[in-house]
Amino acid sequence: MHIVITGGAGFLGVRLARALLARATLALAGDAPRPLTRLTLVDRIAPPAALAQDPRVHVVTGDLDELLVPDTSGHARAMPPDADAVVHLAAAVSGECEADFDLGLRANLDATRALLLACRALGTRPVFVFSSSLAVFGHTPEQPMPPIIEDDTLPTPQNSYGTQKFMCELLVADGTRKGFVRGRNVRLMTVSVRPGRPNAAASSFLSGIVREPLAGERATCPVPPDTKVALSSPARTIEGLIRALEASDADWGPRSALNLPALSTTAGEMVAALARVAGPEVAARVDWVPDASIARIVGAWPAGMNARRAARLGLHADASYDDIIRAYLRENPVPPAVPAQP
Amino acid sequence: MHIVITGGAGFLGVRLARALLARATLALAGDAPRPLTRLTLVDRIAPPAALAQDPRVHVVTGDLDELLVPDTSGHARAMPPDADAVVHLAAAVSGECEADFDLGLRANLDATRALLLACRALGTRPVFVFSSSLAVFGHTPEQPMPPIIEDDTLPTPQNSYGTQKFMCELLVADGTRKGFVRGRNVRLMTVSVRPGRPNAAASSFLSGIVREPLAGERATCPVPPDTKVALSSPARTIEGLIRALEASDADWGPRSALNLPALSTTAGEMVAALARVAGPEVAARVDWVPDASIARIVGAWPAGMNARRAARLGLHADASYDDIIRAYLRENPVPPAVPAQP
Numbered sequence: 001m002h003i004v005i006t007g008g009a010g011f012l013g014v015r016l017a018r019a020l021l022a023r024a025t026l027a028l029a030g031d032a033p034r035p036l037t038r039l040t041l042v043d044r045i046a047p048p049a050a051l052a053q054d055p056r057v058h059v060v061t062g063d064l065d066e067l068l069v070p071d072t073s074g075h076a077r078a079m080p081p082d083a084d085a086v087v088h089l090a091a092a093v094s095g096e097c098e099a100d101f102d103l104g105l106r107a108n109l110d111a112t113r114a115l116l117l118a119c120r121a122l123g124t125r126p127v128f129v130f131s132s133s134l135a136v137f138g139h140t141p142e143q144p145m146p147p148i149i150e151d152d153t154l155p156t157p158q159n160s161y162g163t164q165k166f167m168c169e170l171l172v173a174d175g176t177r178k179g180f181v182r183g184r185n186v187r188l189m190t191v192s193v194r195p196g197r198p199n200a201a202a203s204s205f206l207s208g209i210v211r212e213p214l215a216g217e218r219a220t221c222p223v224p225p226d227t228k229v230a231l232s233s234p235a236r237t238i239e240g241l242i243r244a245l246e247a248s249d250a251d252w253g254p255r256s257a258l259n260l261p262a263l264s265t266t267a268g269e270m271v272a273a274l275a276r277v278a279g280p281e282v283a284a285r286v287d288w289v290p291d292a293s294i295a296r297i298v299g300a301w302p303a304g305m306n307a308r309r310a311a312r313l314g315l316h317a318d319a320s321y322d323d324i325i326r327a328y329l330r331e332n333p334v335p336p337a338v339p340a341q342p
Numbered sequence: 343m344h345i346v347i348t349g350g351a352g353f354l355g356v357r358l359a360r361a362l363l364a365r366a367t368l369a370l371a372g373d374a375p376r377p378l379t380r381l382t383l384v385d386r387i388a389p390p391a392a393l394a395q396d397p398r399v400h401v402v403t404g405d406l407d408e409l410l411v412p413d414t415s416g417h418a419r420a421m422p423p424d425a426d427a428v429v430h431l432a433a434a435v436s437g438e439c440e441a442d443f444d445l446g447l448r449a450n451l452d453a454t455r456a457l458l459l460a461c462r463a464l465g466t467r468p469v470f471v472f473s474s475s476l477a478v479f480g481h482t483p484e485q486p487m488p489p490i491i492e493d494d495t496l497p498t499p500q501n502s503y504g505t506q507k508f509m510c511e512l513l514v515a516d517g518t519r520k521g522f523v524r525g526r527n528v529r530l531m532t533v534s535v536r537p538g539r540p541n542a543a544a545s546s547f548l549s550g551i552v553r554e555p556l557a558g559e560r561a562t563c564p565v566p567p568d569t570k571v572a573l574s575s576p577a578r579t580i581e582g583l584i585r586a587l588e589a590s591d592a593d594w595g596p597r598s599a600l601n602l603p604a605l606s607t608t609a610g611e612m613v614a615a616l617a618r619v620a621g622p623e624v625a626a627r628v629d630w631v632p633d634a635s636i637a638r639i640v641g642a643w644p645a646g647m648n649a650r651r652a653a654r655l656g657l658h659a660d661a662s663y664d665d666i667i668r669a670y671l672r673e674n675p676v677p678p679a680v681p682a683q684p
Contacts, residue, residue, distance in 0.1 A: 101516075101520060102459075105455070113447070117444075140596075142595065142596055143595075143596040143597070143598065152496045153496065154494045154495065154496045154497075154598070155496075156515075156596065156597075156598050157512065157515075157516065158519065160516055160520070163512050163513070163515070163516040166512055167509045167512050167513065170499065170505050170508055170509050171505070171509065173498075173499075173505070174443075174499065174502050174505040177500065178443060178502070253484065253485075254482075254484055254485040254498065255485070255498075256485065256496070256498050
């Protein structure tokens with residue numbers, strides 16, 4: 001079995017790759033379990049060397065749009081002819097898309113379209129997991145959003161990233177109906193705690209306000225403490241993506257998107273959890289400095305999900321943000337200078 | 343005031359052009375009423391000569407995508423620098439989009455995107471009326487649709503045309519949020535009775551089963567008599583488009599699409615109305631010959647609309663299909679050889 005991951009050198013891509021490689025077999029779309037024999041990681045940058053050294057891993061680096069241009073034999077470098085499944089994680093993030101409308105359309109809408117058409121060219125109807133986002137939902141005073149989102153709640157995106165993700169969902173659903181792919185539209189929640197450095201996502205601080213204080217650095221929270229957020233740990237998020245790969249068409253259900261489960265909390269509760277898990281002196285490293293632009297984007301996102309379809313697939317939200325921090329600490333031990341309180 | 347109509351030589355475009363030219367003034371987006379001084383009709387074909395001869399009418403013929411490529415001065419032929427509003431009617435129809443996926447993406451999604459970006463280039467935030475369609479809604483056994491559609495019902499399109507229309511709605515909404523245009527997403531119902539000849543729309547027969555028998559010709563109804571349909575007369579449809587041009591931002595409401603009102607009826611009731619209005623011998627010219635492909639597309643469309651937003655704007659459905667046929671006969675008198683019964 002050959003799986004392609006776009007954005008395969010990113011945080012979720014690498015984590016998904018490791019999880020897939022660790023599995024003895026995968027039951028793709030409910031088919032008979034088979035071992036993963038090849039994993040192609042497509043990204044602008046190379047994945048960690050340890051991952052690239054796995055004999056099953058094939059690395060393709062470059063811009064996705066260029067890698068999807070067919071060569072003279074009709075094949076695109078990012079889409080191997082024997083691909084059984086694609087997990088499409090590559091995207092421009094929300095902050096980038098809000099700053100540059102055209103970039104967002106190219107990197108999100110056009111790239112997803114090109115990937116779908118490359119799958120069509122295979123003629124083998126590969127499984128196509130599209131990572132959409134809770135950012136498809138948006139709230140404004142003129143167009144209020146229900147406090148709890150259902151799978152069939154009408155998305156009314158309030159940022160370009162969410163708009164593009166929703167447009168891609170529709171395209172993948174239509175490509176599924178047309179028999180180009182077996183599409184799985186999965187809406188990811190805000191993933192927290194992401195390791196590494198801040199990025200241009202408007203939600204970046206929702207990892208930073210925990211990660212940086214744990215590393216002994218100050219961090220800025222740009223939204224008020226009572227800002228409601230819908231989060232998922234990296235582990236739960238990867239679990240959702242793998243379930244999307246493995247669910248049969250019948251179990252998966254409609255071609256419209258499935259909302260992954262979310263832990264509903266607030267920025268203030270997150271920092272309170274940090275105080276409980278790591279100590280008040282760690283939590284005191286968070287500076288509350290409002291940023292109207294970020295607050296507008298994040299404040300328009302949903303606060304809670306009634307993820308019924310996900311629950312039927314056995315997917316559930318993290319139990320508490322305290323647990324999420326503890327899991328992060330297990331995977332990213334704090335240096336001795338800044339001891340975590342167990 | 344300068345208004346651009348794409349698809350301006352089509353049935354609705356010509357009718358809208360005539361209605362606008364007949365008005366003394368227009369209150370564009372609730373602004374102070376002004377006379378229409380220029381009307382640019384963009385289409386692949388020329389409009390009727392009588393319309394083109396109006397000194398206010400400017401005709402631009404060619405493919406929309408080519409007419410939207412800016413020249414060396416940065417202007418696109420289809421988008422005059424002084425345009426105050428655009429009504430975007432040009433589209434590939436449902437049958438074409440279902441037969442040719444790539445054509446549909448180009449003619450519907452790409453053209454709408456190019457038109458939106460041409461409006462952005464003006465820097466004047468023109469009113470942008472996008473003609474979407476009830477085809478954004480779709481029903482399947484796996485994904486049932488409520489029998490009555492609300493303005494906030496989640497569209498789950500079951501054909502490529504509806505998918506592309508819904509994607510365009512989202513793009514226009516985001517362009518409105520970004521301040522490129524003052525967008526008005528309007529979902530048109532199936533327009534009946536269209537004069538002229540059949541076209542490649544899956545819904546074409548919903549005019550043909552009345553128009554052809556009235557002209558003394560036989561017509562084929564490709565769906566069972568109990569197939570539910572949501573219709574609007576040409577007059578009510580044009581009324582909706584003009585209301586979209588004139589409504590203030592506040593009266594128009596959210597950037598998401600507004601469903602126009604629909605007369606809910608069935609194919610069988612339509613032919614029964616034809617018998618009442620024009621006589622049983624006219625209605626007997628309808629042959630019921632099922633076509634699975636058309637029945638699948640049309641049967642998945644909604645049967646009824648609770649068009650609350652439209653009602654608040656003073657828009658209402660036609661009272662009966664009998665009335666629609668009578669209005670068609672007034673505008674398209676039947677030749678003496680095939681007398682209509684009054």
